[in-house]
Amino acid sequence: MIKKLHWLPSGYLFLDHSALNVNLSPGRMVKLPIWSFLLETKDGPIIVDTGMPDSFIGNPDYFNGTPLEGQFLPEMEQKDHIRNLIKKAGYEISDIQAVINSHLHMDHAGGNPYFPNTPIYVQKAELEAAINNPNYAPPECIQPDLQYHPIEGDYEVAPGIQLLFTPGHSPGHQSVLVTTEKSGPVLLTIDLAYTQENYEHLVPFASSDFELAIQSIRNMKQKAQEIRPSLIFFGHDLEQAKQQRTFPEFL
Helix, strand or coil, X not given: CECEEEEEEEEEEEEEHHHCXXXXXXXXXXXXXXXXXEEEECCEEXXXXXXXXXXXXXXXXXXXXXXXXXXXXXXXXXXXXXXXHHHHCCCCHHHCCEEECCCCCCCCCCCHHHCCCCCEEEEHHHHHHHCCCCCCCCHHHHCCCCCEEEECCCEEEECCEEEEECCCCCCCCEEEEEEECCCEEEEEEECCCCCHHHHHHCCCCCCCCHHHHHHHHHHHHHHHHHHCCCEEEXXXXXHHHHHCCCCCCCC
16 A cells, blocks of 8 residues: 655646547647656655656747647646656655656656666557657657566556556556555546546547547446545546645645
């Protein structure tokens, strides 16, 4: 069981609202919150997702001149970088016992290079899709020489930390079920569902495989009926984010 689960706000990413609901006509940009999570365990701290890369800091025009120009606009300050979030929490990078990557997209794995000697738990399918594929994500997110621990399917990192294989948004996406002393089971869907609408009403959103993404949500909803989490926290739900207490608060 985990001592504490902290929310670490890691900036914002603007993208077209059709990414949240593919049935919408493109043309309106929306602001999505980006998250990392700090798990305090008896053996030391573990990080879930490392946010956006250094190259996004103060650089909303990062994608100008690329095929993604106008599709993604990062809003990131120095305080939003994983190294500074960890420092604010009272730790050093060297204190982190493990990193869990839900997947290797630009807003989830950008800080990975700061953990060259730390085990990084990621699905094998995600590694195979991303590593050495320059079109998958910014280079910081797909470094080939880190201490990856490729896994296949559901996996227990430690008591109270369950990785749940939820492919669809990306080929090797995984969600995280954290059981804490204070709150019991807490489900971090990450990008299994950007929003509550995606999860509850199966509204299709940006995914590498739409059918697989919807099936993963159905599977998770069934599992949630069994485990009855005290909170289901969605990957980029702005309304939910407004209500979420962040570090030093915890569940």
